[in-house]
Amino acid sequence: MDLLGAILSDLRSALPEGLNLDAVVLRKAPTTSQGDLATNAALVAGTDPAVLVRRLSKDFRIDRASAAGGFVNLRLSKAALDDALKVAADMGPDWGTAGDRGEPVSIEFASAYPTPGLSASHLRQAAFGDALARTLEFAGHAVTREYYVGDGGAQADTLARAVRGVQEGRTTDPALAPIAADAPDGGDDEDGWLAPLRAHAVRGAMRMVRSELEAFGVRMDRFIFERALMEGGAVAAAVADLDAAGHVRDGYIFAADRFGDERARPMRLEDGRWTYFAGDVAAHRLRLEGHRTLIDVLGTDHAAYRRRLTAAVTALSGGAATLDLRLVGPADGPPAAEILETLGPDIARLALLAPRAEVPMTFDMAGARGVAWGNPAWRVLSAAARLGEVGANGGGAPRPLALAIASWPHVARCAAAERNPRIVLSHLLDIAERSIAALDRPEGLDDAGRRAAAASMAAGLSCLGVRPPPDLG
């Protein structure tokens, strides 16, 4: 039951046809003094707000509509709010889910090079990617979580050489010690030892990465290995596909410039080896089997890579598929293992998701553990815990809280459509604040209101991959 979504589609249908209405929004007003909701529909459509006001005034879900400049403010009817709260309380953590009606999505995230353990930055990408995946699932999409293992190039050789150093006692590295311990010997000749040691080191490193992802609550559906694509013929097949479609020059140069990139991109080096980009072309081609919607969550250091990847997906799919690149800024902080050990996965997720995704962050371990209103993890989790306590008090949900609860299905839909899980976190902070205000009144919050708020909280936490406190329902 998406109350705001339903009102919004009525609004859209009241506007003149043939306009681009993508920018039309219906949002919860920051305070309820001017109405509960506000829309820019008349502004976007360039129509007289009075027309919308007249139409909305006839809607049984709306008590009052008024124009404010070009904006229109609305006040919901008590019956509509009560109804939404009842459904929320009944649905619990499923409040706001959509049945499966979205297209399947393939999302790649957290794809660190094989390395013994993730960095804070990759953990941040994991928090963002997995929360986005869950938010899309909540909105009805089937989601495939993908990890691209860059084991085909120089980094994997470097890893193997580092392990060799530990193996021979030339260096020490506690992170590599367990990998070196059972590494194959392979003899003295690098041509003999490099390949088997590399394979061993990649396996060992990926075991560590997997177990950290698991501890974080991330379950990948598929690991795509660059080397396997290159050596197993998938890269050659992808290049042949592009060639057959007429997008390859001189046998190995992809005409990315035809698809909005600044220049053509080589897929093969002088010495005959495939380029890093060629591996990615094959990986995206694989992901296009069964998906027309691809999302890559990459570090902001990949910004320059955007055009050529997008060009490849357009060319491979004949324009039928889209690639959405979401860039996540670096996190300066201790390794993922230390963050997870100190904070646990739930607080770590909330702390990593709090800053805007593209902005670099300094991970503040002490701040994430702090009991402070300014700590989003504490604010959300402590409010969630309080909502789990059954009280015998009798006050109904105050209007701002009722409104936040009723808006959740629409907020969840917007977060999925905008591919921004931080919208969910903002909503949870809002629910937390308004719930605490309601519970702190002398009359407290009655059980129906408490259950509806708890439902909203539990549903939002599930989108972020944060486990609810035990009693939240």
Ligand SMILES: NC(=[NH2+])NCCC[C@H](N)C(=O)O
């Ligand atoms: N399909 C891709 N190229 N994914 C990005 C890989 C990111 C790279 N391995 C890193 O650690 O930064």
